[in-house]
Amino acid sequence: xxxxxxxxxxxxxxxxxxxxxxxxxxxxxxxxxxxxxxxxxxxxxxxxxxxxxxxxxxxxxxxxxxxxxxxxxxxxxxxxxxxxxxxxxxxxxxxxxxxxxxxxxxxxx
Amino acid sequence: xxxxxxxxxxxxxxxxxxxxxxxxxxxxxxxxxxxxxxxxxxxxxxxxxxxxxxxxxxxxxxxxxxxxxxxxxxxxxxxxxxxxxxxxxxxxxxxxxxxxxxxxxxxxxxxxxxxxxxxxxxxxxxxxxxxxxxxxxxxxxxxxxxxxxxxxxxxxxxxxxxxxx
Numbered sequence: 001x002x003x004x005x006x007x008x009x010x011x012x013x014x015x016x017x018x019x020x021x022x023x024x025x026x027x028x029x030x031x032x033x034x035x036x037x038x039x040x041x042x043x044x045x046x047x048x049x050x051x052x053x054x055x056x057x058x059x060x061x062x063x064x065x066x067x068x069x070x071x072x073x074x075x076x077x078x079x080x081x082x083x084x085x086x087x088x089x090x091x092x093x094x095x096x097x098x099x100x101x102x103x104x105x106x107x108x109x
Numbered sequence: 110x111x112x113x114x115x116x117x118x119x120x121x122x123x124x125x126x127x128x129x130x131x132x133x134x135x136x137x138x139x140x141x142x143x144x145x146x147x148x149x150x151x152x153x154x155x156x157x158x159x160x161x162x163x164x165x166x167x168x169x170x171x172x173x174x175x176x177x178x179x180x181x182x183x184x185x186x187x188x189x190x191x192x193x194x195x196x197x198x199x200x201x202x203x204x205x206x207x208x209x210x211x212x213x214x215x216x217x218x219x220x221x222x223x224x225x226x227x228x229x230x231x232x233x234x235x236x237x238x239x240x241x242x243x244x245x246x247x248x249x250x251x252x253x254x255x256x257x258x259x260x261x262x263x264x265x266x267x268x269x270x271x272x273x274x
Contacts, residue, residue, distance in 0.1 A: 011113050014215060014218070015113070015114075015117075017211075017215050017218075018212065018215065019117045019120070019121075021208060021211035021212070021215075022121055022208060023120060023121065023124055024207075024211075025204045025205070025207050025208035025211070026121070026124045026125060026127075026128060026204070027124075027128075028203070028204045028207055029128060029200055029201055029203075029204030029205075030127070030128030032196075032199075032200030032201075032203055032204060033128070033196070033197045033200040033201065034128065036133060036184075038133060038175065038178060038179060038184070039128070039133060039136055041175075042127065042136065042137065042140050042175065043127075043128060045140070045167075045171065046124055046127065046128075046140070046143065049143075049144065049147055049167070052147075052159075052163075053147055053150055053151070056150075056151060056154050056156045056159055056232070057154060059156070059231065059232070060154045060155065060156060060231065060232065063231050064231070065231050065232070065236055065237055065240040066240065066244070066245075068156055068158070068159055068231070068232055068237055069237065069240055069241050069244075069245050071156075071159055072158075072159070072162065072237075072241070073245075073248060073252055075162060075163070075166055075167070076252045076255065076256060077252075077255065078167075078171065079166060079170065079171060079256070079259075080255055080256055080258070080259030081259075082171050082174055082175075083174070083259050083260065083262075083263040084259050084262050084263050084266065086174060086175070086178045086263070087262070087263040087264075087266035087267040088266055089178065089182075090178065090181070090182070090266075090267050091266050091267060093182050094269075099182065099184060
């Protein structure tokens, strides 16, 4: 285990920032270019995960456990969000026979 | 030290595959691989508790839920109508602008060359449990109420409506 821990020493914090913002931007692009509601939710998961990793990195960097506890709460929130979101997707599919995000555009009116 | 860059490259690659693959089931599988690389990142940060939770909750529970819904709705084929090329290009440009904004902001950040050394035992289950059940006891209990609410809400939403309502 110690050899693995040694591996992480020497990574600048900036590289974690850059890596997590790249993943976050990929999630944003996924939300913008896809029409399948389920894939949009998966992109949101990607964004949540990138923020989780950054919180864990800062927590390890500062030697403060609060950041990792916060990641734990974010994971609980993500589980709740996925459960409710997928239930809504199933309900929409039952009414419109489609998971296209455009089928929800009626909600504008 | 090289492990981080290799795993980071894999994460970015599979995340890109997730959003650009047409078949939704392949997309879910790529997302599972992405989350696995995130688990490796947690292990590298010595956040062992988070690595295990990420492995069980994300790769186990959430991804299986996604896969179940995809199979249930019989969406495992390329039926998705794609957005027009213009909208796609605009979306990609908007995401790149966000990324450029982030990178520009990080340039002026102080302490650019500080290294992640880390207190090596801060992420162990023992230490995390002490913090979680001492300082964060109230939010922990509240999150259980949140999960209960989500469970009831999901069942109510997905239940078939009867005539009587």
